[in-house]
Amino acid sequence: MQILDSVVIGAGQAGLSASRHLARRDIEHVVLDANERPGGAWQHRWDSLSMDDVHGVADLPDATAPVRSDQRANEVVPTYFADYERRFELPVIRPVVVDRVTDEDDLLVVHAGDRTWRTRTLVNATGTWTQPFVPHYPGIETFAGEQLHTVDYPGPEHFAGRRVVVVGGGASAVQFLGELAPVTDTLWVTRREPVWRTGDFAPEAGLAAVTLVADRVRRGLPPASVVSVTGLSLRPQEREAERLGAYRRRPMFASIEPGGVRWSDGTFEPVDVILWATGFRPAVAHLAPLPLHSARGGIQLDVGGSVQSAVTAVLDRRVQLVGYGPSASTIGANRAGRAAAIAVQRWLASVEDGLSA
Numbered sequence: 465m466q467i468l469d470s471v472v473i474g475a476g477q478a479g480l481s482a483s484r485h486l487a488r489r490d491i492e493h494v495v496l497d498a499n500e501r502p503g504g505a506w507q508h509r510w511d512s513l514s515m516d517d518v519h520g521v522a523d524l525p526d527a528t529a530p531v532r533s534d535q536r537a538n539e540v541v542p543t544y545f546a547d548y549e550r551r552f553e554l555p556v557i558r559p560v561v562v563d564r565v566t567d568e569d570d571l572l573v574v575h576a577g578d579r580t581w582r583t584r585t586l587v588n589a590t591g592t593w594t595q596p597f598v599p600h601y602p603g604i605e606t607f608a609g610e611q612l613h614t615v616d617y618p619g620p621e622h623f624a625g626r627r628v629v630v631v632g633g634g635a636s637a638v639q640f641l642g643e644l645a646p647v648t649d650t651l652w653v654t655r656r657e658p659v660w661r662t663g664d665f666a667p668e669a670g671l672a673a674v675t676l677v678a679d680r681v682r683r684g685l686p687p688a689s690v691v692s693v694t695g696l697s698l699r700p701q702e703r704e705a706e707r708l709g710a711y712r713r714r715p716m717f718a719s720i721e722p723g724g725v726r727w728s729d730g731t732f733e734p735v736d737v738i739l740w741a742t743g744f745r746p747a748v749a750h751l752a753p754l755p756l757h758s759a760r761g762g763i764q765l766d767v768g769g770s771v772q773s774a775v776t777a778v779l780d781r782r783v784q785l786v787g788y789g790p791s792a793s794t795i796g797a798n799r800a801g802r803a804a805a806i807a808v809q810r811w812l813a814s815v816e817d818g819l820s821a
Contacts, residue, residue, distance in 0.1 A: 468492055470808050471574050471583040473565075473750070475556050476504025477524065478787035479589035480545060481801025483554045484525045486587075489809050494581065496560040496574065498594075502549055503542025505593035510617040512643060513537045517701075519635070522798050524548050562590075566753045572782060584815065585808045587784045588751060589797075592744035599742060603720040609736045614743075623648050623737060629725060631716075632741030633658050635696065638711070640741055642702030645710035651733060653714045653725075661697045684758025684778075686746075746788055755779050765789060773803035782811060 470486055472479050475497035483495045499507065514534050515521075521529040521541055527548050530540045549556055560576045565586060567573075574581040596613040598604075604611075609626075612618075614636050620643040628644055630637050633654035644650050698706055705711065717725035717733070724734040748756075748763065756777050758764045763785060767774040777783040784804035787797045 465580075465582055467571060468494060468581060468583040469812055470585045470587060471496060471572070471581050472587040472589055473562050473574070474504070474589035474591060474787070475499070475502065475545070475549070475554075475558070476506075476589060476591055476787065476797075477522070477545075478591070478797035478801055479504070479587070480524055480548055480554065481798045482587045482589060482784075482786055482804045483556070483801075484548075484552055485802045485805030486808065487552065487554065488525075489805055491805065491808060491812070493555065493583075493587075495554060495556040496562055496576065496581070497556055497558040498561045500559045501542070502546035502556075503538075504545060505591055506541035506545070507538055508593060508615065509538045510619055511536055511538065512619045513639075515540055517639060517699075524798065525801070527551070562750045564750050564753050567780075572754075585782045585784070585811055587786060587804045587808065588748065588788070589786045589801075590747040590750075591787050592746055595745040595747045596740075597743050597745050598740045601717070601720050606722050607720050607738065608722040609738065611738045611740065613740045617739070620644050620647050623739075626736035627651070627734065628737040628739055629653060629733070629735045630739045630741055632743065633696075633713075634741060634743060637741035638696055638698065638702065640739060641710040642699070642705045644739075645705035645708045650705075650710050651714065651735065652710060652712070653716050655716050658696055658711075658713055684760040684762050684764035686760075686762040748785075748788070751783070754783065756783060763788070773799055775800050775804045776807050781807075784808065 469491045470493040472482050472493060472495040475495050479495055483493065486493050501507065513536070515530060515537050516532050516534055518537050523529045530544050560579070563575045563577065565572055565574050571582050571584065572586050574583065593615065596615045598613055617640065623644055624647050627649045629651045630640050630644070631653050633656055637652065641650055641652055718728040719726050724732055726732045756763045756779050764778040765774045765785065766776040766778055774789065775784045775786055777785060784807050786800035786804050
């Protein structure tokens with residue numbers, strides 16, 4: 465059976481960047497993608513999300529990213545990714561849903577149903593979109609209305625005439641309220657008081673946010689949200705929701721009942737829909753057979769240089785994680801792709817040196 469130098473799992477921004485950098489170094493590899501077509505998680509985002517709404521898409525190596533516009537992000541970015549794959553003839557195989565990765569005879573074996581790939585190194589670029597997180601609250605299973613997560617968001621028209629409680633303190637919650645408040649009755653709840661940012665997003669704040677996450681993965685902790693560092697801001701299209709009072713936040717409710725939610729002081733609020741904008745968790749369950757997780761629950765990464773170049777798993781240096789922790793942004797994913805390719809190249813050279821010694 466063929467033994468590859470590397471296998472990349474995932475063909476989103478991080479996976480494509482890693483593949484391009486591996487190809488530049490003539491490292492034999494394939495990219496396994498679970499989707500039926502190019503686009504990564506972008507193809508699954510809601511129709512009302514335009515290129516003006518997103519925080520920006522970074523350039524892939526040697527290819528300028530799409531500019532801001534009123535076009536749908538779930539069409540523009542997948543087209544960009546598809547063109548990129550074709551232009552550079554990246555070795556993407558799809559659809560391939562990876563079940564697990566095992567260590568056999570000093571090689572990593574990637575399993576997808578009855579198909580396997582044997583490789584010397586692995587670049588994991590599976591992101592978070594397939595792992596939506598919904599916290600458990602007493603009575604959640606009794607709610608008689610509709611519960612949706614960010615991954616299910618169908619657009620504002622779906623909620624017209626229904627009272628919606630939006631749960632979450634991140635940018636997605638702010639965007640949802642901006643769309644929903646002008647067309648229906650909304651309520652916003654978060655665990656913590658939102659931190660609002662005034663003025664443009666300073667590079668120093670971005671570095672502080674990334675450093676915070678990098679410190680967690682350095683210590684083997686699971687990555688966490690950094691919105692408390694980056695802060696929230698309102699765009700022009702959200703000013704009407706602000707005028708309507710949509711951003712008057714309430715603390716988290718204590719329990720859920722069939723007709724609504726109840727706070728710890730006994731106050732009850734009737735709602736028809738709970739929209740959980742509560743984020744995601746890393747999609748790394750397929751890596752469970754490998755000894756990557758620390759006793760603290762996260763995958764510890766080597767944070768030796770630039771924080772966004774922290775990609776190498778401390779407990780198995782054959783494995784690189786891009787788009788995980790400090791590289792979980794389009795800019796960070798690009799830098800991580802390059803760092804992963806360099807780490808793969810170094811590992812292969814060290815193995816070759818060991819064989820020739």
